[in-house]
Amino acid sequence: MIPPTFDYLVPATLPEAIALLHEHGDEAKVLAGGHSLIPAMRLRFAEPSHLIDISHIPGLDYIREEGGFLKIGTMAREVVLEDLPWISERYPLLVDTTKMIADPQVRNLATVGGNLAHGDPANDHPATMLAYRAEIEIIGASGARTVPIDEFFTDFFTTALEHGEILSEIRIPIPPVLSGGCYLKVERKVGDYAAAAVAVQLSLAADGSIEQAGIGLTNVAALPTRAVNAEKALRGQQPSDALFAHVGELAADASSPADDLRGSAEYKLTLIRELTQRALRRSVERAQGRS
Amino acid sequence: MIMCKTSKEIGGMGHSLKRKEDARFIRGLGKYTDDVQLPGMLYMDIARSPFAYAKIKSIDKSVAMEIPGVLAVITGEDLKQYNLHWMPTLMSDTQMVLPTDTVMYQAQEVAAVIATDRYIAADAVQALENSIEYDSMKPIIDPHKALDADAPLLRPDKDGKTDNHIWHWQTGDEEATEKAFSEAEVVVKEQVYIPRIHVASIETCGCVASYEKAEGKLTVWMTTQAPHAIRTVIALVAGHVGLSEERIRIISPDIGGGFGGKVPVYPGYVIAIAASFLIGKPVKWIEDRSENLQADSFARDYHMTVELASTKEGKMTGLRIKTLADHGYTDAAANPSKFPSGLFSIVTGSYDIPTAFTEMDAVYTNKPPGGVAYRCSFRVTEAVHAIERITDVLAQKLGRDPADLRFQNFIQKDQFPYRSALGWEYDSGDYAPALRMAMDMVGYEELRKEQAEKRARGELMGIGISSFTEIVGAGPSKDFDILGIKMFDSAEVRIHPTGKAIARFGTKSQGQGHETTYAQILAEELGIPAMHIQIEEGDTDTAPYGLGTYASRSTPTAGAAAAKAAHKIRDKARKIAAYLLEVSEEDLEWEPGKFFVKGAPERSKTIQDIAFAAYTNHPQGMEAGLEATHYYDPPNLTFPFGSYICVMDIDPKTAEMKIRRFVAIDDCGNIINPMIVTGQIHGGLAMGIAPAMYEELIYDDDGNILNGTFMDYLLPTSVETPNWETGHTITPSPHHPLGAKGVAESPTVGAPPAVANAVVDALSHLGVTHVDIPVTPFKVWQILKEKGVIS
Numbered sequence A: 001m002i003p004p005t006f007d008y009l010v011p012a013t014l015p016e017a018i019a020l021l022h023e024h025g026d027e028a029k030v031l032a033g034g035h036s037l038i039p040a041m042r043l044r045f046a047e048p049s050h051l052i053d054i055s056h057i058p059g060l061d062y063i064r065e066e067g068g069f070l071k072i073g074t075m076a077r078e079v080v081l082e083d084l085p086w087i088s089e090r091y092p093l094l095v096d097t098t099k100m101i102a103d104p105q106v107r108n109l110a111t112v113g114g115n116l117a118h119g120d121p122a123n124d125h126p127a128t129m130l131a132y133r134a135e136i137e138i139i140g141a142s143g144a145r146t147v148p149i150d151e152f153f154t155d156f157f158t159t160a161l162e163h164g165e166i167l168s169e170i171r172i173p174i175p176p177v178l179s180g181g182c183y184l185k186v187e188r189k190v191g192d193y194a195a196a197a198v199a200v201q202l203s204l205a206a207d208g209s210i211e212q213a214g215i216g217l218t219n220v221a222a223l224p225t226r227a228v229n230a231e232k233a234l235r236g237q238q239p240s241d242a243l244f245a246h247v248g249e250l251a252a253d254a255s256s257p258a259d260d261l262r263g264s265a266e267y268k269l270t271l272i273r274e275l276t277q278r279a280l281r282r283s284v285e286r287a288q289g290r291s
Numbered sequence B: 001m002i003m004c005k006t007s008k009e010i011g012g013m014g015h016s017l018k019r020k021e022d023a024r025f026i027r028g029l030g031k032y033t034d035d036v037q038l039p040g041m042l043y044m045d046i047a048r049s050p051f052a053y054a055k056i057k058s059i060d061k062s063v064a065m066e067i068p069g070v071l072a073v074i075t076g077e078d079l080k081q082y083n084l085h086w087m088p089t090l091m092s093d094t095q096m097v098l099p100t101d102t103v104m105y106q107a108q109e110v111a112a113v114i115a116t117d118r119y120i121a122a123d124a125v126q127a128l129e130n131s132i133e134y135d136s137m138k139p140i141i142d143p144h145k146a147l148d149a150d151a152p153l154l155r156p157d158k159d160g161k162t163d164n165h166i167w168h169w170q171t172g173d174e175e176a177t178e179k180a181f182s183e184a185e186v187v188v189k190e191q192v193y194i195p196r197i198h199v200a201s202i203e204t205c206g207c208v209a210s211y212e213k214a215e216g217k218l219t220v221w222m223t224t225q226a227p228h229a230i231r232t233v234i235a236l237v238a239g240h241v242g243l244s245e246e247r248i249r250i251i252s253p254d255i256g257g258g259f260g261g262k263v264p265v266y267p268g269y270v271i272a273i274a275a276s277f278l279i280g281k282p283v284k285w286i287e288d289r290s291e292n293l294q295a296d297s298f299a300r301d302y303h304m305t306v307e308l309a310s311t312k313e314g315k316m317t318g319l320r321i322k323t324l325a326d327h328g329y330t331d332a333a334a335n336p337s338k339f340p341s342g343l344f345s346i347v348t349g350s351y352d353i354p355t356a357f358t359e360m361d362a363v364y365t366n367k368p369p370g371g372v373a374y375r376c377s378f379r380v381t382e383a384v385h386a387i388e389r390i391t392d393v394l395a396q397k398l399g400r401d402p403a404d405l406r407f408q409n410f411i412q413k414d415q416f417p418y419r420s421a422l423g424w425e426y427d428s429g430d431y432a433p434a435l436r437m438a439m440d441m442v443g444y445e446e447l448r449k450e451q452a453e454k455r456a457r458g459e460l461m462g463i464g465i466s467s468f469t470e471i472v473g474a475g476p477s478k479d480f481d482i483l484g485i486k487m488f489d490s491a492e493v494r495i496h497p498t499g500k501a502i503a504r505f506g507t508k509s510q511g512q513g514h515e516t517t518y519a520q521i522l523a524e525e526l527g528i529p530a531m532h533i534q535i536e537e538g539d540t541d542t543a544p545y546g547l548g549t550y551a552s553r554s555t556p557t558a559g560a561a562a563a564k565a566a567h568k569i570r571d572k573a574r575k576i577a578a579y580l581l582e583v584s585e586e587d588l589e590w591e592p593g594k595f596f597v598k599g600a601p602e603r604s605k606t607i608q609d610i611a612f613a614a615y616t617n618h619p620q621g622m623e624a625g626l627e628a629t630h631y632y633d634p635p636n637l638t639f640p641f642g643s644y645i646c647v648m649d650i651d652p653k654t655a656e657m658k659i660r661r662f663v664a665i666d667d668c669g670n671i672i673n674p675m676i677v678t679g680q681i682h683g684g685l686a687m688g689i690a691p692a693m694y695e696e697l698i699y700d701d702d703g704n705i706l707n708g709t710f711m712d713y714l715l716p717t718s719v720e721t722p723n724w725e726t727g728h729t730i731t732p733s734p735h736h737p738l739g740a741k742g743v744a745e746s747p748t749v750g751a752p753p754a755v756a757n758a759v760v761d762a763l764s765h766l767g768v769t770h771v772d773i774p775v776t777p778f779k780v781w782q783i784l785k786e787k788g789v790i791s
Ligand SMILES: Cc1cc2nc3c(=O)[nH]c(=O)nc-3n(C[C@H](O)[C@H](O)[C@H](O)COP(=O)(O)OP(=O)(O)OC[C@H]3O[C@@H](n4cnc5c(N)ncnc54)[C@H](O)[C@@H]3O)c2cc1C
Pocket: A029, A030, A031, A032, A033, A034, A035, A036, A037, A038, A039, A074, A100, A101, A102, A103, A106, A109, A110, A111, A112, A113, A114, A115, A116, A117, A118, A122, A123, A124, A125, A161, A165, A166, A167, A168, A191, A192, A193, A194
């Protein structure tokens, strides 16, 4: 649990950080909150030659609504999301998710950007961002580009980030009125990654039917998973227990979990079925302003 | 109610004094072994085996020696030159310090690196680990297969060993028990497994060994619960290289949790000491978390077959238990010598069971050694789990309420001192009031009604009871020793001229609060304010000899020694007071803090006056000074007890479990510091639900540990722990000078069966009679699935 030698660099600006990444090549890594990277280094799973700490760059930790999006700067720490009343009110799915991540000590340092950039299907924000249909802004030597969340996770622990690029912002479309969301996670204890978890974000039409729905699943496949058929089955339908039970089945169909210490694949499918139904019920209640 | 004999200023027994040691602990100013920094200190790190069972083909030291800053690589062959490659265990088995040819478990020490820097040492270990070549062999992981005809012989080094059997141990009357079972109207039987768990103290193990060549003196700062015993062990095993006991000093500084895991001698200590001895410089070795979790002593790992016989009416008539104990590759448990399976024979528990018989067989496997008493007095957790689980199984079979069945079978108040079927003499107890108090606090009858209603609606809820009896305070010298050293403990008390005091003990606190409670005992007996009594432990050059702190033994032994030493001081103080007041000793009466003349209370001398006189104006012919030492040999153990009730809700769809209520009534005799006792109980309860719901060291068939970090070795946090509702009854120990019993471990032994019983109770209507701990949601889900509750 002692990492090998590395150099530690503290750029003052994003362009400087990007230049350092280019200068030091493949073996250099961005350091944000450090709560995924440093454990990996202590176990010598990751042995970067250089750590480029972006946490001292000013202006990367904003959270604001602007141009139709909730914009989250990559260095926004989980603890900040937990504590903003307007976020709790308008983005309950996001706050649910944050509160289920690790424990307060980790959340004091861990960042939303790092949670996504790590590309870990066991992390909680990926499913939530899938449900929100978020966009990711990436900055590289040649400027900024925007990647829809569906194209961001490309493989196990791999994202659309190229070497020399930095994830700069997460953009969540501001939900219309009559929207609600919910994150439900089964974990073995606080601080554990999900045995299975479900993120739901939906909006209702004036007649009470479901107009839009996003469903993301955590830790049930090699990549964060969108339950595409489950989402489709909801669209235009009136909420009902029967509908939700059916959608729960479809969410389970979208999952391909593995047996591990958290339980068997079959157990996790049961969890997805049940959590999906519960998250849908709660999301609808929230959209209707009932909770 | 707790009555105080002393004023708040004196702060004797019964006062909730704030812990004196917390002034440094809560400021982060504790001084732990890893805080020791010495000039020229070197760092040691250890290369470990990736295999559970393998022959070492080659170790290429050069890959590590090439790294700048690496001074030495030490292998088993190197230690063999000094005959230090094996060492004795506390149970008279032998354990490798470093292997010369075969590794016996994954993460076993294979070679050590000494370097000028901790990080360089780690780099060198990585290089070394990558270069060591092994021939791996099929290990024995399942203890049930250890005695198979085709099982490899794991310990060919042991003369005459032809199989992997370590020992057979039995107690009780086999024939009478056989008869009780053959005549029994009702018999229940269950296979009960108590898994392998780890003490997981926050501070890992380590030491700083410093051998000063000029003086020939070895000083070792060490994470040990038993510094004096360690000194003697080192003198005995390293005498041949010139270390004699007066030149060995063991200092046990602040300890970040011990729980039994810091009783054994680990190879790392011995290698660091050898390295310092050979190099002549201080060597620091501190394990990291994974090393601690994967290689240091485990606890439990008992496979028990438990049988209970009774009449149709529920009167228990016999208990029979057969156990297979997985000891890993050597018996390195930490039990008193005559008790290879510890005090497991407390297993008849709180019940008046006329006959009982237990037998166990210990076997070798390719796992780390241990079998330490993790926060339980030597295998008492296993015993309590067995009896409390099987009692519920019997209640279920008879269709009886489990509380009711307990009341029926409790040893009655007038039966104490009570001789159990397995030979213990319980000092005192009064079990029914504790259970009744717990039932009243939790609202037992209401809960049973609620449960019935919920069951009708398909909801799952369970109520689990555990009415345990502990056995602590080892122990009387006729039966209790470790490596021949009797299990007394000691106190040395000195009163200064201004009436303040210092007292030193053979025990060693690891969080128990000795600096406060011992001071309170002395305050109680001498009337000197506890604030002004300094307590020291852990330095073998200054403290009197003692066997250390574990198994809730400190208050029963060293606490009693403090009281006895104080009595000696009071005897002398009485003489001085008589001299000062010019009366005879018989004319004096004591109240905390002063002697006064009978019938003339205004004529008095305070303990402070007397202390001053002891140095300035002592009677002719009397020795000056005011001090005393006592080595206390307890006449018996003490038998704390309690009744716990756990209320568990289970989500019938996801099988998630939540402890809704947990009521704990404890009886530890007279209470020294109520706040500390409650704190110990809170901590112990958290440690009790941990193995019940979360903890287990898991190995695959090849002996790979699957959860060797805290990511997967699950410890509950404040989020998982419920709001503990605690209460007390007080039944003093008749033989302890203060009427006190041990307490810290009661909750750890009492809580697991309360949790397990609650879960089984929630599922009992489905025909479930037993679930092994840890009871996880996944396990419960499997049961619900099997029983068709979940499709
Ligand atoms: C005990 C513990 C429990 C945890 N439990 C959970 C949990 O339940 N759920 C959960 O979701 N997470 C959990 N985590 C992970 C935690 O939330 C992580 O810290 C987070 O996922 C990563 O954020 P970070 O800021 O710490 O990133 P870092 O560890 O600093 O970085 C992670 C990776 O992302 C890269 N990176 C970071 N920021 C950027 C960027 N802006 N641009 C490009 N690359 C970047 C780094 O180079 C690195 O490869 C846990 C962590 C711990 C230690």
